[in-house]
Amino acid sequence: MYVAARGGEEAIQNAETLYRALNGPLSPALVEGIERALPYLVDRVMAEGSLYAPDLAALAIAQTGGDLYEAVLLLRAYRSTVPRLAYAEPLTDADLVVVRRISAAFKDIPGGQVLGPTLDYSHRILNTEALSRDVQPEPPAEAEEPAPRGYFSVADWHRLNGLLAPTAKGEEPVAPGELPDVTRDPIAFPAPRAHRLQSLARAETGGVLALGYASMRGFGLIHPTVNEVRLAYADVRLRHPITGVAFSLGRARISACEVVNNMADRLELGFAATLGWNEVKIIAGAMLDMEMDKADAHPAHTEEFVLYHTEAVESSGFCIHYKLPHYVTFNSGLDALRRVLLKRDTEQRKRVIDEPVVVEGEEALA
Amino acid sequence: MDHPTLLTALTQAPAAALKRFADEVLADIRRIEVIENRVGLTMWPMRDPVHGADFFLGEVLMAEARVRLGGEVEGYGACLGRDVEQALGIAVLDAAWRGGIATRRIEEFAADQALIQAEADQRLLRQVEATRIALETF
Numbered sequence A: 001m002y003v004a005a006r007g008g009e010e011a012i013q014n015a016e017t018l019y020r021a022l023n024g025p026l027s028p029a030l031v032e033g034i035e036r037a038l039p040y041l042v043d044r045v046m047a048e049g050s051l052y053a054p055d056l057a058a059l060a061i062a063q064t065g066g067d068l069y070e071a072v073l074l075l076r077a078y079r080s081t082v083p084r085l086a087y088a089e090p091l092t093d094a095d096l097v098v099v100r101r102i103s104a105a106f107k108d109i110p111g112g113q114v115l116g117p118t119l120d121y122s123h124r125i126l127n128t129e130a131l132s133r134d135v136q137p138e139p140p141a142e143a144e145e146p147a148p149r150g151y152f153s154v155a156d157w158h159r160l161n162g163l164l165a166p167t168a169k170g171e172e173p174v175a176p177g178e179l180p181d182v183t184r185d186p187i188a189f190p191a192p193r194a195h196r197l198q199s200l201a202r203a204e205t206g207g208v209l210a211l212g213y214a215s216m217r218g219f220g221l222i223h224p225t226v227n228e229v230r231l232a233y234a235d236v237r238l239r240h241p242i243t244g245v246a247f248s249l250g251r252a253r254i255s256a257c258e259v260v261n262n263m264a265d266r267l268e269l270g271f272a273a274t275l276g277w278n279e280v281k282i283i284a285g286a287m288l289d290m291e292m293d294k295a296d297a298h299p300a301h302t303e304e305f306v307l308y309h310t311e312a313v314e315s316s317g318f319c320i321h322y323k324l325p326h327y328v329t330f331n332s333g334l335d336a337l338r339r340v341l342l343k344r345d346t347e348q349r350k351r352v353i354d355e356p357v358v359v360e361g362e363e364a365l366a
Numbered sequence B: 001m002d003h004p005t006l007l008t009a010l011t012q013a014p015a016a017a018l019k020r021f022a023d024e025v026l027a028d029i030r031r032i033e034v035i036e037n038r039v040g041l042t043m044w045p046m047r048d049p050v051h052g053a054d055f056f057l058g059e060v061l062m063a064e065a066r067v068r069l070g071g072e073v074e075g076y077g078a079c080l081g082r083d084v085e086q087a088l089g090i091a092v093l094d095a096a097w098r099g100g101i102a103t104r105r106i107e108e109f110a111a112d113q114a115l116i117q118a119e120a121d122q123r124l125l126r127q128v129e130a131t132r133i134a135l136e137t138f
Helices: A008-023 A028-037 A039-049 A054-063 A068-079 A154-160 A193-201 A205-219 A279-292 A303-309 A312-321 A327-354 B003-012 B015-026 B084-098 B103-129
Strands: A084-087 A096-102 A225-239 A246-262 A267-275 B032-047 B054-069 B073-080
Touching: A028 A039, A028 A054, A039 A054, A039 A068, A039 A205, A039 A267, A054 A068, A068 A312, A084 B054, A096 B103, A154 A225, A154 A246, A193 A267, A193 A279, A193 A303, A193 B054, A205 A279, A205 A303, A225 A279, A225 B032, A225 B054, A246 A279, A246 B003, A246 B032, A246 B054, A246 B073, A267 A279, A267 B054, A279 A303, B003 B073, B003 B084, B003 B103, B015 B084, B015 B103, B032 B084, B054 B084, B073 B084, B084 B103
Parallel strands: A084 B032
Antiparallel strands: A096 A225, A225 A246, A246 A267, B032 B054, B054 B073
16 A cells, blocks of 8 residues: 655645745855854754854754754765865864854863853844844953963862873874764664764764753763863864875864763763864763763763764654555554454444343332 | 964964965965865864863864965865955965065964964963952961
């Protein structure tokens, strides 16, 4: 059995035309405006689309009328059509121009704390003046001396103070081409750490937040503190294929977070990073990273649960597939239900006919 | 000027200025062969500060070009995004610099661009410094 739609092609075309007409025209100015005016939204689409391309992410937002799941899908689809040309050099602290760096665990971290661009301490009030006139932002204040480009990592500071185990040394660094890669290999559990961190980097923000928040509210086994949050511009460094020298082919926005938990005899860290600036995602992600290491984590915080259910395209795709025609499968279930009802009805009638009538009470006496 | 500094300055130059300059340098070049000029992805690994291992932060869209000048010297250029002309311009300048063509002009252009970038960085970092907080325990 199958179900065919009559006039479907024309209806589908008309539906898309209506969608685009209601969303308004697309133009280079609109795309440039989105890229310029909505950088955090563009960051989110790039991170979840796992492709750093601000103009294309802005285009995806414009083309989908701001439907983020569709925008991420568009970017992932585009990404799958272009070849992989190279592997950049691993991003380290030396490649960062840090614009925001805070710690909630230690007030006196080496290099100090800079708030950078943030609304953390601002009143959240709609600026309704902007509905009737242009509102220009004030020029930012400038100190006499510049902040440092980068900072000594808080985690390394802990290591120097003997609070944290040193990172594994002596192992040969894995060539980038040999790194586990979720875009090419299925994840097997327990996942390699590279798979876990890559999955968190491209995970859907709302999913990461929901599971992270569940841990924070009390379903988790830990109560960590933010060790360090960093927002930065990072040089993407590539090796010149002829001379072999490394150079920067440009800068991209990234964010990274470590959370720290105070154990009986040591500190332990959780970590998450992502393309673009997205603090909610990296804080929740870093907490989930730590939670996933626990032997008896809440079922919603096991590695498989977290990594599978925060995959942006798979989860949204699975959800929206439910609105596509399911007539045959649903009808098959309905047929089974009708058969059961018919059988029950028949058996009941048969029972009524076969069984002797028992009359109770006053009717029996009469 | 060393090679990495030159390449970094060229990739960070505004695309329009770079293309104009590459066009000027091209006037001094007899024969150019474009070996590759395309758009693609570069995988971007990051070092995990917890365990020290690398993982892929994501992919970066890039344009790249490889050229050969005068049948001899090869040059390579790459930049973020999809601008294959920008990548081609960088590759031409790279090949010219490596082949000793217009070396001084190219280095001057790159030095100017590096200075502009450094000044922009300094301004940004002074703005960041203005957001520094000192925390005291009472």
